[in-house]
Each structure stands twice: as structure tokens, then as C-alpha cells.
Amino acid sequence: MRRAELEAYLHRHIxxxxxxxxxxxxxSPDRVALTVPLEPNLNHQFTAFGGSVAALGILxxxxxxxxxxxxxxxxxxxxxxxxxxxxxxxxxxxxxxVAAAPESGAWERFLATIxxxxxxxxxxxxxxxxxxxxxxxxxxxxxxxxxxxx
Numbered sequence: 001m002r003r004a005e006l007e008a009y010l011h012r013h014i015x016x017x018x019x020x021x022x023x024x025x026x027x028s029p030d031r032v033a034l035t036v037p038l039e040p041n042l043n044h045q046f047t048a049f050g051g052s053v054a055a056l057g058i059l060x061x062x063x064x065x066x067x068x069x070x071x072x073x074x075x076x077x078x079x080x081x082x083x084x085x086x087x088x089x090x091x092x093x094x095x096x097x098v099a100a101a102p103e104s105g106a107w108e109r110f111l112a113t114i115x116x117x118x119x120x121x122x123x124x125x126x127x128x129x130x131x132x133x134x135x136x137x138x139x140x141x142x143x144x145x146x147x148x149x150x
Contacts, residue, residue: 048091057138
């Protein structure tokens with residue numbers, strides 16, 4: 001899926017992506033990078049709202065999982081189950097979330113569980129940065145249900 005197609009997909013199916021101002025900068029089964037401007041994500045301190053930071057991290061992980069499943073021809077519906085955000089410092093400008101593929105053993109266990117049980121759980125991390133400086137880290141557990149398409 002090309003970046004423009006993926007961005008349109010996110011905007012159509014996940015409306016908060018429009019409100020956040022999400023743009024897809026990288027999109028592959030191994031790495032996803034999403035960016036947002038600061039203005040629609042401001043808090044009362046004129047820095048990025050923590051909820052926006054967390055939402056972008058969750059969305060980056062979900063998007064990576066979506067692309068990986070599609071690349072393997074697996075029809076599944078994926079949702080976030082739990083997430084934890086570590087906010088390291090305030091975000092003062094446009095920011096991005098980068099999610100990278102899990103280690104191969106975790107991915108293989110995830111796929112085997114989907115095949116055996118019809119659903120699987122996978123932990124993914126997204127790094128939130130501003131101008132190359134890490135500002136937050138989002139860890140999410142995602143659950144995918146086989147046979148249902150996102």
C-alpha cells in the first residue's frame with residue numbers, strides 16, 4: 001500500500017487521524033512513521049497534549065501491524081488492548097511516531113497463535129520524537145482477530 005493510499009485509509013476509517021492532522025511519512029511492513037503538526041494538538045501550556053502524543057503512538061503501532069498482516073495475506077481485525085506512555089519531555093513543535101517491526105520470534109509466535117486460536121496478541125513500541133529528539137515512548141498490546149478485515 002502506498003503512503004497516500006494508507007493516509008486516505010486512516011483518514012476514512014479512523015477519524016481521529018484527521019483531527020490530529022496525521023500524515024504518513026513512511027509505510028512498510030517493517031517501519032511506519034506518522035507525523036502531525038503541533039497546532040491541532042496543543043494543550044493549555046502551548047505544548048503537545050499528552051492524549052495526542054499517546055494517540056499518535058497507538059496509531060503508528062496499529063498501522064504497522066495492519067501493514068504486516070496485509071503483507072502476509074492475513075485477513076484480521078486489530079485493536080489496541082492496553083497501552084503505556086512514558087512522557088520524557090514536552091513537545092514544542094511538529095512531532096512524529098515511529099513504530100518498527102518486532103523481533104522475528106515475537107512475530108512468529110503471534111502468527112502461530114492466530115492460526116491456532118483465531119486471535120493473537122502482540123506488543124509493539126512507538127518512539128515519539130520532535131526534531132530527532134525522543135520525547136515519549138508508547139508501548140501497546142494489540143489483539144488481532146483472524147478472518148475479519150480492517
